[in-house]
Amino acid sequence: MLIIKDFPFTVVFSDNRVNFSWKTESPAIVKENWLNLKEKLKIKELRIAYLSQIHGKRILSAKRAGFQGWGDGLITKKEELGLCIFVADCVPVLFYNKKRLLSGALHCGWRSLAAGIIENLEKLLIKKGIKPSETDFYLGAGINPCCYEVKSDVKFYFEDYPSCFVYRNERLFLDLPKLITIKLEKIGTRTIHNLSLCTKCSSKFFSHRNKDQGRQIALIFHSIK
Numbered sequence: 001m002l003i004i005k006d007f008p009f010t011v012v013f014s015d016n017r018v019n020f021s022w023k024t025e026s027p028a029i030v031k032e033n034w035l036n037l038k039e040k041l042k043i044k045e046l047r048i049a050y051l052s053q054i055h056g057k058r059i060l061s062a063k064r065a066g067f068q069g070w071g072d073g074l075i076t077k078k079e080e081l082g083l084c085i086f087v088a089d090c091v092p093v094l095f096y097n098k099k100r101l102l103s104g105a106l107h108c109g110w111r112s113l114a115a116g117i118i119e120n121l122e123k124l125l126i127k128k129g130i131k132p133s134e135t136d137f138y139l140g141a142g143i144n145p146c147c148y149e150v151k152s153d154v155k156f157y158f159e160d161y162p163s164c165f166v167y168r169n170e171r172l173f174l175d176l177p178k179l180i181t182i183k184l185e186k187i188g189t190r191t192i193h194n195l196s197l198c199t200k201c202s203s204k205f206f207s208h209r210n211k212d213q214g215r216q217i218a219l220i221f222h223s224i225k
């Protein structure tokens with residue numbers, strides 16, 4: 001598990017040593033895993049906002065812990081509220097703006113990107129007076145171009161991004177982290193940390209396309225001390 005602290009924000013990317021998904025692990029173990037995470041983060045209460053992820057562009061504003069609805073992005077200005085995205089091949093994107101104390105999390109597969117989740121984020125940030133250029137972004141582990149074979153029609157959704165596709169033995173592969181990076185740079189982002197780890201061919205991560213045994217979390221938490 002990778003924990004990055006940049007006060008007041010903490011960024012967490014888990015791996016396959018801990019399963020946080022009720023769908024693939026017993027509720028008792030998942031509960032224990034969340035309690036252990038709370039200890040690790042040294043916080044009194046772990047208040048988490050999460051979504052039912054649907055591979056679209058919808059970004060919701062979280063005001064409280066618990067289920068927020070259907071969508072693929074969360075933002076908040078609330079202190080001590082964690083935003084959580086579950087992943088197993090799609091790329092999780094976490095971000096924060098220290099000036100305006102806003103944090104956010106996105107679930108980025110090709111469908112969310114084709115639907116315009118990054119462009120939607122730009123609109124939301126502008127509306128709130130937040131500059132993408134002053135916001136720090138983190139891309140967690142996801143399926144990388146070594147393994148991400150896509151059907152040829154996927155290319156039509158990203159005609160402006162030919163450098164994100166590569167042919168090998170007449171098979172088409174998509175570089176999802178690169179596509180996200182270029183889209184973020186297009187909206188003015190300057191600071192993008194990319195873990196550059198592939199969930200499918202690394203033995204360290206859950207992968208939907210490789211056995212589908214669990215989910216990683218990408219969590220951003222706003223502490224007060």
Ligand SMILES: [Zn+2]
Nearest residue numbers: 146147198201
């Ligand atoms: Zn790979």
